[in-house]
Amino acid sequence: MPRSERGSSERPRTDVPDESWDPLDDVRSRHERPGGQWDWHGRSSWGQRLVAAFPVGALVAAGVLLVGSTVAASGPPAPAVALRGTGGAVLASDWSALATGADPAAPGTLPDYRDVTFARPSGPERTIEGSTSLSFPPYVGWQANGSATPVNGTTRASGGLLHVGVRRGTPDFRGWFLTTTGVVPDSCAFQFDAVSPPDVPPASAGAVGELVMAVQTGTTVTTGDIDYVLVSEIVHADGRRTLEAGYSTGHVRHAVEHVLKRVPWGPGPLRVSIQTNGDNRLTVWVNGTRFLDASGLHMGIVPPLQPYLEVQERGTAYSVAYARYASVCGDDVAVSGLPDGTVAGLDGYLATAAGGRAVFPVARSAGPLAGVLTLVVPGASRPVRFAPHTYWPGDRFTYRPGP
Amino acid sequence: MPAVAEVPRLHAETRVPHTLDELRDEPSVYDDLHVEARRVLDRNPEPRNLRDVAVALESMGYTTTQAEALGFATVFDLALVVFDLAYLYWVPRPVEPPPPRNTWRTYVDDYLAGSWYGVPWILSLLVLFVGRVALWSSLSATPQVSAVVSLAFFLAAACAGATSQLLARKGAFYYLQGNYPLVRWVASRVLGYGAAATVLLVAVGYATYVVPVYGLRMGVIFAEFAVGIFVFLVSAAPLYMLRRFVTLALTTAAALGVTLLGARLLGGTATGVRHAQLLGLAVGSGAMVVTAVSILSLHAGTASVPGGPPATVKPPAFRVVLWHGLPYALYGFAYFVLILAPPTVAGFAYGRFFGIRQFVYPPTVEGPVDLALLELVLLLGLVHASIERFGRRLRPLLDGQRLHQWRDARRTLRTEWWTSVAVVAAASVVVAWAAPALLLAVLPGGITASVHAVGGRTALDVAAAGLALVPVGMLCSQYLFFLGRPTAPVVGVAAGAVAAVVTAALVVRGGDLALAPWGLVAGGAVYSAVAGVASHHALSAGEESFYASF
Structure with missing residues (x-):
């Protein structure tokens, strides 16, 4: 162990903190310090202030990162499938129901x-x-x-x-x-x-x-x-x-x-x-x-x-x-977000929207419905058509009309 | 150190005085040397030999030029006279020779003391065997949970390594002085800064990699375990510094007990086990922190009694402490990177193989490397015993050495280096050779299952060989730390970490992940070589290295 790390414990014991062997100290002003007093440094430099601010800054930055990324990830999940339709309409899938029980x-x-x-x-x-x-x-x-x-x-x-x-x-x-x-x-x-x-x-x-x-x-x-x-x-x-x-x-x-x-x-x-x-x-x-x-x-x-x-x-x-x-893992193919009375056609089936929702009744044991989904929205001049797609029982879609 | 201009000018003499009697013919010089003797005693209250006085004189600004101005050929000649005068102001305490101790028994005691470092890990392994769950390990975790917990452990271990090394260096510095207020001062700040930096790194990893790649749920598990593991590891650091190994073992046992009990009470579900693990980590950390604070408070309470340590506490500027401790923190960080690089690289390579940018838990690499790490439990005690032996021998060697005997001292130090390194290296080779078969024979199949997979046994053998190179690097680094020369260990372990990462990445490119432990061989070799050469060079310089450390 270097001597400098052990010397203080071997220092001659004294009750007078400022007693010094160094004659130069005799001419210095003597300040008696009470026992246990902390002798802090003087005015902090900018470097000292930066170091002192680090823990708080780091914790604030960490908090921003944690909260920001958590909030971003907690939002509605990006649709696994987003089908583009005529007139700028979008049909977004929601797979959350698929995770049931898994x-x-x-x-x-x-x-x-x-x-x-x-x-x-x-x-x-x-x-x-x-x-x-x-x-x-x-x-x-x-x-x-x-x-x-x-x-x-x-x-x-x-x-x-x-x-x-x-x-x-x-x-x-x-x-x-x-x-x-x-x-x-x-x-x-x-x-x-x-x-x-x-x-x-x-x-x-x-x-x-x-x-x-x-x-x-x-x-x-x-x-x-x-x-x-x-x-x-x-x-x-x-x-x-x-x-x-x-x-x-x-x-x-x-x-x-x-x-x-x-x-x-x-x-x-x-x-x-x-x-x-x-x-x-x-x-x-x-x-x-x-x-x-x-x-x-x-x-x-x-x-x-x-x-x-x-x-x-x-x-x-x-x-x-x-x-x-x-x-x-689910029955039926459903499209929500539709104006009531909308007629949806898919793979030879027709479904009329009620309560904002059109449902194609398909059991989970049946195969998928495939083809072009057509929506005839009341008041619209022309039907909305979506690209050919395979719709499985249990699929849930949300319709968003174009601008 | 005072400026040269502040050194009192003494009268120059053309005649070189050699004795006090001669000096008495020159009263002014004689008086001034009395002053210098008192100043020397102010710097070193108990100079034990000529070298101590010479060092003090040099610290006062004396060089050969100043010594010649006083009529002395060298500072040592001046020190010879000042040393004689110092006896007028200081009565040396009677030297009490230490009680004779059996060398081998002392060595064994040191070995056992050093081996206590591994007790928490042995306990964890035993509990993992019995209860299938330990501090952060679980044999029932899904591969994806294992992956994020592994990532959390890698990050937490590296950060805890940096914090612990910094604390060990600076905390031990004040602890050995008996300056307990400053021990607490430095410990609280080092732990606080380390925790802040770790939380920031965890948040960066959480936001930029884990959540985008694994999803929010895995991200939460990552953050929980990274923080929990870090807190547990750094909570143990003060107890290591205080050498409270039994307390450390007891608190670890308490944490494991809480984990086991929690896992039972929470129904044994995957989520319940994770919560039990976090609860165990929290309880263990809390117990260790409370114990360490209690010990230090007890010491600090005795500090104000008459004759105790200095009552006036003048803390250093913390940024200076950080600056001087930075090499040690880097060393601690890079050391864990070296150790953990191969499984990490293998995990990312495994994910890349599947076409995903995920770290995928690679059991054929993780399992053997984790098992091989157990050999360090046996070897760390040897490193500890060797460095303690060195510390005990160095001071008597230099104190009893006369100036003209420096060649003998250096030869003795070189011999000490070769002997200790040879012993540690030989023991490492034996342990690396015997450990794989022994571990497979002793440990239950549930723990060693990954070794029995294709390539697992080779991975274990290679990992054991690679980790066997590490103790030599640790011993040589300790020599350099002892002499206050951290640069070479930092360079060595950083170069070793880079070598480990690059080698592991190169060898797994072909698709055989089980080759990843070769990174440990490359990294360990580089680390030990750099630290070895530097420490041998430092010890070959003998007393110069020792006094340069002041």
């Missing part, structure tokens, strides 16, 4: 799974940190995994389709899937659009390919439970196809499958909507028709849930393609 802090939020079209080509996959799953860039909130292992499984978005496949056939059933990292409430409907699964090469006798659309408990990561409902189209090497729906329960591996309905099926695209509470009720729509409506079940699937876009194979390389996935 944990906004979870990786991948509900809007990430609202209307996924796989229009953007995917990039190279890589292992997610701390997980055996592969990421699926640029699709945030999705991951790939499966018993086929990353070596044999493949996931790729190209040409507007999601291709999920197994490169080489295996003796037993192996699968590969794309699922969400986040979860979806059981109040939502899970809608899948898939192209017709390809035929299995006839040369591979006994081979089977499956297109599987599943909804699994979101607790698998923590519990190891592999409880799920599924709708699958099974393609045999001899050309036979069947469509079946049911559920499976299990722990870690070897889930026991319960098929509730199985019917012969033909090639063609599939639009499947699944709605279940995970416990005792399961309803499945296929291509707009109710395929299965079961209640009184004992599935034990703990919500929230995760959708799986999957392929399964045995004995053959196999790949299926999905065109779209959507988590639909």
